[in-house]
Amino acid sequence: MRKTATLLALLLAAQSFHASAQTAQDKHMEWWREARFGMFIHWGVYAVPAGTYKGFPMNRGGGEWIMNRSKIPVAEYQSYAKQFNPVKYNAEQWVLMAKNAGMKYIVITAKHHDGFALFDSKASTWDIADATPYKKDLLKPLAEACRKHGIKLGFYYSQAQDWNNPGGSAARKVMNEGWPNPDSAKVDAYTAAHSGHWDPKQETKTFAQYIDDVAVPQVKELLTNYGDVAVLWWDTPTNMTDDAAQKLQAQLKLQPNIITNDRLKRPNFPGDYKTPEQKIPKPEELDGRDWETCMTMNGTWGYKSYDHKWKSVETMVRNLIDIASKNGNYLLNIGPMASGEFPEESVKSLKGIGEWMKVNGEAIYGTKGxxxxxxxxxxxxxxxxxxxxxxxxxxxxxxxxxxxxxxxxxxxxxxxxxxxxxxxxxxxxxxxxxxxxxxxxxxxxxxxxxxxxxxxx
The missing domain is CATH 2.60.40.1180 (Golgi alpha-mannosidase II)
Known part of the structure; x- marks a missing residue:
């Protein structure tokens, strides 16, 4: 009898703990679930080539993958930074366009796979302040504008892939066809033998050194220097280790309320929500976890000058409705030009979405599926x-x-x-x-x- 009572007490205690934990997680995710709609921004040095290398347009992947897809040498790719001078960048204008479209949060590529940081980093000179004529931190004015207008700010950070800072990993992607490269066979052979790298300069440090010298310090900078950070959006854990993931996750204590996705390292670091990409799950594919679909307005994340396959406002609004009806969030991407401007079609689409949301937003915000x-x-x-x-x-x-x-x-x-x-x-x-x-x-x-x-x- 006493044993039964003890087991019952343990069961009740476990149920109470689970309920308490669930309540804490519900509170943690409250603003995110209320928001339902956010803006993704992919911006960096890749906006300079804008999807074209040596006169040939990319026929695979988004514009942000141009360095990997064409196996551009480190020194050659870094020369693009000398042309990255976004003098028309207006952070407040960006934030207001997001807000007027009905978006409640912004996630920007603080550092994408090419390793270029949009902020003034002390851990690497491959950043906006040291490598470009612009020489000013791009994230600080964005953080200020978000605070001013009540928009939550999140940072995308490529924690494993980094094609410029030595030691970073590189996914093996097939070269784009048609580009004139007499050494393509040598590049392919080198890539096959060196964990996806195509330039010896990428291998002057180990992956563990890269994590300690660049990734961890930069994540610390992002979580220290910009006020409240609502989301940390990890991406592609290529060659990631549990040890490296633990070091990065440890930095999250700097922002106790931060929400993270599921891409730090699967399956041991699940984060707070799942991230289906470029698709909306069917009801039978959902498992009860929070989720967010990220999707492009056209066919690319980073700017491509010739990608005109724009989704209609109708399609994007109906996507948002469909996603909300399944308890999800919609993170809709903009790929700004190197000048710092949004493409004209993106601006028109944001306005059209905002017109619908201004009248009907209550059917989206804070709703359940x-x-x-x-x-x-x-x-x-x-x-x-x-x-x-x-x-x-x-x-x-x-x-x-x-x-x-x-x-x-x-x-x-x-x-x-x-x-x-x-x-x-x-x-x-x-x-x-x-x-x-x-x-x-x-x-x-x-x-x-x-x-x-x-x-x-």
């Missing part, structure tokens, strides 16, 4: 509120007969309205859920939002 079956006419988000729930029906395909069937909706509907319109909306129970009678024409061609107040959903 739908617990109803997938609807063929659009997506559903919800906000529980005690014994009632607010249901948002984002309608992509307006019903020709004016009747919207909501499968699985069983609760008592107290009130129905159409966001952005004073037109009457009526809802009633149907055989397999609810029927909402709508006006003859959609309020918004991208997505019109019906708002229902429902008891005991």
């Amino acid at each position: 739908s617990n109803l079956p997938l609807q063929d006419w659009g997506r559903i988000t919800r906000k529980p509120n005690g014994k009632s729930t607010t249901i948002y029906l984002s309608v992509f395909d307006w019903p020709a007969n004016g009747e919207l069937a909501v499968k699985g909706l069983k609760g008592n509907i107290k009130k129905a309205s159409l966001i952005g319109s004073s037109q009457a909306v009526k809802a009633s129970k149907g055989a397999d859920g609810a029927i909402v009678k709508l006006p003859g024409k959609a309020v918004n061609p991208i997505a019109s939002v019906v708002k229902l107040e429902v008891e005991e959903i």
Whole structure:
């Protein structure tokens, strides 16, 4: 009997601990889950070649991969920095464009795989202050503008791959076809024998030395010199070790509230959320963890002058709605030009998204995913509120007969309205859920939002 009581006490204690831990994690992730929408920014020296090397455009990968894809020697790639002088960079303008688009946080490539730092680093001279004519830290004005306008700031940091600072790792990527390189066979042979490196200068230090001399000090700088940092976005743990990951993770104590993704080193360092890239998971692919889809506006992360395959505003807004309906966040990328300006199409798209969000943002912010079956006419988000729930029906395909069937909706509907319109909306129970009678024409061609107040959903 005593043994049973002891086991029961241990079980209850374990359940209590789990509930407490879950509550702490919920609190930790609260602002992030509320936000649902953020801006990704890929910017660096790679904006100078803008996807073209020796007169040939890249036919694989994003513009930020040009050094690896073409196996550009270290000294040659570093010469691009002499042309990186973003005099038209206006951090406040960037932040306001994000805010007006309805975005709640920004994540910028403080250092991408080419190893170039957008900040004044004491751990390497391969940075904006030492290697370019601009000679000023790019992150400080961005941090100030974010604080001023209430936008959370996060830093992307390539913790393992670094193609310029000696000792950094390099993923083996196939060279782009068509580029004139008489030594391509030698490059391929060297790469195959040297962990992805193509220039002997990349190997004058070990990976462990790189972690100690560059990565750890730079992460410490990022978490010390810019005020509150909301997110640390690790990327591609090529050749990463548990020891190196532990050293980097130890720096997070400098920012106790920071949120991190799952790319430091899998599987032992899972972070706070998962990061599907360029795709939206299907419901059956989700496992209950927080997640964020990162996606480009066109076909590249870093700027390519000739990439004009822009997604429509409709596609991006509907992506956001779809993601929110599955409890996810949408991190939408901008690839600024070397001048410091956003591409014109990106600016237009941000404005268009913002126009929809200004009216319908309540169907996104702070919502939870739908617990109803997938609807063929659009997506559903919800906000529980005690014994009632607010249901948002984002309608992509307006019903020709004016009747919207909501499968699985069983609760008592107290009130129905159409966001952005004073037109009457009526809802009633149907055989397999609810029927909402709508006006003859959609309020918004991208997505019109019906708002229902429902008891005991």
